[in-house]
Amino acid sequence: MKALVAVKRVVDYNVKVRAKADGSDVELNNVKMAINPFCEIAVEEAVRLKEAGTVSEVVVVSVGEKSSQEQIRTALALGADRGIHVEVEGRPEPLEIAKLLKGVVDKEQPQLVILGKQSIDGDNNQTGQMLGALANMGQGTFASEIKVDGDSLQVIREVDGGLQTLKLTLPAIVTTDLRLNEPRYASLPNIMKAKKKPLEVTNPAELGVEVKSHVTQLGVAPPPERAAGIKVEDVAQLVDKLKNEAKVIS
Amino acid sequence: MSLDFDSAQLPNPNLTDLHHAWREQLRRFIDVEIMPYADDWDEAGEIPIGLWPKAAEVGLLGLSYPEVYGGTPGDVWLGQITAEELGRVGAGGINASLMVHNIGLPPIINWGSQTMKDEIAPPILRGEAWISLGITEPGGGSDVANLQTTAVRDGDDYVVNGSKTYITGGMRANWVSTAVRTGGEGAGGVSMLLIPTDAEGFSRTPLNRKQGWWASDTATLYFDNVRVPATQLIGEENQGFRVIMTNFNSERMGMAIHMEAAARVCMEEAVSWARERKTFGKRLGDHQVIRHKIAMMKQKINATQAYIRVCNESIERGEPNPADIALLKVQASEVMEFCAREAMQVLGGLGFMRGSRTERIYREVRVNAIGGGSEEIMRDLASRQYGL
Ligand SMILES: Cc1cc2nc3c(=O)[nH]c(=O)nc-3n(C[C@H](O)[C@H](O)[C@H](O)COP(=O)(O)OP(=O)(O)OC[C@H]3O[C@@H](n4cnc5c(N)ncnc54)[C@H](O)[C@@H]3O)c2cc1C
Ligand SMILES: Cc1cc2nc3c(=O)[nH]c(=O)nc-3n(C[C@H](O)[C@H](O)[C@H](O)COP(=O)(O)OP(=O)(O)OC[C@H]3O[C@@H](n4cnc5c(N)ncnc54)[C@H](O)[C@@H]3O)c2cc1C
Secondary structure, three states: OEEEEEOOEEEOOOOOOOEOOOOOOEOOOOOOEEEOHHHHHHHHHHHHHHHOOOOOEEEEEEEEOOOHHHHHHHHHHOOOOEEEEEEOOOOOOHHHHHHHHHHHHHHHOOOEEEEEOOOOOOOOOOHHHHHHHHHOOEEEEEEEEEEEEOOEEEEEEEEOOEEEEEEEEOOEEEEEOHHHOOOOOOOHHHHHHHOOOOEEEEOOOOOOOOOOOOOOOOOOOOOOOOOOOOOOOOHHHHHHHHHHOOOOOO | OOOOOOOOOOOOOOOOHHHHHHHHHHHHHHHHHOHHHHHHHHHHOOOOOOHHHHHHHHOOOOEOOOHHHOOEOOOHHHHHHHHHHHHHOOOHHHHHHHOOHHHHOHHHHHHOOHHHHHHHHHHHHOOOOOEEEEOOEOOEOOOHHHOOOEEEEEOOEEEEEEEEEEEEOOOOOOEEEEEEEOOOOOHHHEEEEEEEOOOOOEEEEEOOOOOOOOOOOEEEEEEEEEEEEHHHEEOOOOOHHHHHHHHHHHHHHHHHHHHHHHHHHHHHHHHHHHHHOEEOOEEHHHOHHHHHHHHHHHHHHHHHHHHHHHHHHHHHOOOOOHHHHHHHHHHHHHHHHHHHHHHHHHHOHHHHOEOEHHHHHHOOHHHHHHOOOOHHHHHHHHHHHOOO
8 A cells, every 4th residue: 555645844843933024924044944743743654554564655745846855855764765846936825735736646546645734834724635625535634543444544533522533435635633643763874765765856737737826925924022911919900900901801 | 143053053065965864853863862851861970771772773873883783884974963963962971971882882893803893883883782992090091001901811811900990881881992001011012902891800880979971970990800812802912002093083073073062052051141131231242241252152163163174074085184183172172161161151140050051061171171182182192293
């Protein structure tokens, strides 16, 4: 069984993201980039399935600029077998990414597609679901546990009220939640081996997709700074302020 | 620019994606497996035995050793990144103990018999066995050629008598690459012998009240008629001095890089405090006296980084210059000392309290300025090498 894993290049989660001075975008110049943490969980899950003998090949795909190949290499170092880079300029929207991934799915015919539930740049939480619809596959989103059983897949998903268990027919889409697994570190020997693993580069035209944009970003502004706190004299003053200033109780 | 650990590093065009990838993964490993425990381990005076196999797994222990023994050959830049990232922890004792095989094992790899390599290298690189380097004696460390521990040939064995002190990892070691006197006086009578610590007549005591490096075990070793088969000789008889010397370049480079990283940690902590702390109505960083301290730290750190790069480029070309490397070690210990002092000063009373990396690094200056060749010995060696 072949697993396809999508990974996205985003600002490293340790970096404090800042808006550009002109407010046109977030500052990406000289900022440390990394695999989106949820995508890393997706890679880890696929590699574990491979180690367990359930999956025979792990293919990782990234849609993005040339630099996204760094993240593909990281995924290869974590244990994926080969990479596909769909080279696009700029930052395509979730629907466009989903269409491009659909093109890769058509070519690769994976039984299992694993994506992060969202990426920490746009926090859209859409690509997996859109891909499910386009590829006509069942989907188990926000997975905290998955189990392959013959030609079906059991997905335990995190929902507001607790855990929900789904049974999907393969091929299927899974999007990962934080608690699905704890990704490993890529070891130095594996980082070196990753350099020799195949990485195929393709583009929207080859996949028969025309990348369009439907959304225009008007501006980016940091959240307002929190004003300094004050000490209240007594409970009566606190209640008064909550009622009349903050207007959170009535 | 924020003068933190990363942005205070000068660009190095020798680094490729491979190097950046290793730094990224190693940092993740350290931030999860080491950083959160560094204070506790240092206070406890040891690191957990489980850290070695984990470090082996990620490729830390095997870096620059041949694949046949479970290692990963790599260039000097991978080594530099490794030393920097371990230096960033700001607990030199953890590094000293975890990586002590990097002084004990190379003599075996470079000069030992095949049987010896096959037996000891794989378990050490898996993090399941330990080796130390035993050169220094109670009678002296700088004057290696004058060492007093004797190994007298008796049939197929050597009989060893004497002692070694300040030996890193000595309490845990299964083997010690030991310098012994097999011949006459001076450098020409020194041999290296691999001594197993379960041999009869071997004993050891811990030296556990040190100024710094608390997480590292340091020991005195005693040899009382210890019989060691002559096949345990590392290299040829009376050629031990050469074996010892081949170790020094890489040990000194590793220490210099570690010290530069430690200096950068001190600057990072000083800067972050200088931005936050207000005295006399201004941030510390707005007082000219404090700004100059920080600028001087950066100036000296810059020079050290550039010097490290030049030495590493020479090594990578196969033309290491031992005199330049010896003086690099002095440069690095002086800069570490300067930055530790100035950062402590910026931290004020807070710096005197345990809990910051700067406070610990301040207590690690001397072992770096003395161990692996003291500043005086390094200058002396360099001036001789330069043909003065
Ligand atoms: C924590 C720690 C860990 C160590 N780990 C190891 C280890 O794993 N293995 C090992 O073999 N050793 C180890 N050492 C020992 C270390 O290498 C020695 O301390 C060092 O070589 C200096 O030797 P010494 O302490 O005997 O000082 P000495 O040689 O007695 O020197 C004392 C002082 O005199 C100066 N001096 C000596 N000779 C001259 C001269 N000719 N001209 C000018 N000045 C001179 C020195 O620079 C020094 O300042 C360790 C030391 C420490 C503190
Ligand atoms: C072990 C210990 C015992 C102590 N005991 C006592 C005690 O019994 N009673 C008591 O009252 N205090 C005590 N202290 C506090 C001590 O007096 C203060 O630590 C000291 O006055 C410095 O103040 P600070 O730590 O707040 O540093 P800060 O005032 O925050 O100064 C930090 C650094 O900035 C420098 N700096 C500050 N302002 C300027 C400026 N305008 N220009 C240039 N540089 C500047 C300082 O020189 C220092 O290097 C003790 C401290 C320690 C560590």
